[in-house]
Amino acid sequence: MTESEFNxxxxxTLEQIEEILDDAETDIDVLQGGGILxxxxxxxxxxxxxxxxxVKQLWLATKSGxxxxxxxxxxxxxxxxxxxEPLSPFLTRAYAEQAGENLDFDLTGV
Numbered sequence: 401m402t403e404s405e406f407n408x409x410x411x412x413t414l415e416q417i418e419e420i421l422d423d424a425e426t427d428i429d430v431l432q433g434g435g436i437l438x439x440x441x442x443x444x445x446x447x448x449x450x451x452x453x454x455v456k457q458l459w460l461a462t463k464s465g466x467x468x469x470x471x472x473x474x475x476x477x478x479x480x481x482x483x484x485e486p487l488s489p490f491l492t493r494a495y496a497e498q499a500g501e502n503l504d505f506d507l508t509g510v
Contacts, residue, residue, distance in 0.1 A: 401471060403453055409471055410435070410451045410458055413478060416507050417449070417491070424503055441499035447491075457481065462494050477507070 401409075414437045421430050421439060429440040437449040448461040458469045458478055469478040469487055478487035491505040 406456045445498050
């Protein structure tokens, strides 16, 4: 994957996450800029996505730790580098654990 393709995939993923959060009926603040997406939950905890172009990974920082995702072209999704879990169910679970709210992060087509 070229750097341009990587950046396009990250942009599409972050935009889709932001759209899901915008449609949610909760008090969530979302800040995006400079390749960073910060989700500020109602309880004031944060989930922070950053792009890591040199290693072509999407990183997620939560209060329980930092996670690195690689793009799996065969399955057309981001997967956790440690065990291959797709980003969608991982983010759904991480958000519920951290925010105390259920929100389905169905990230298809990115």
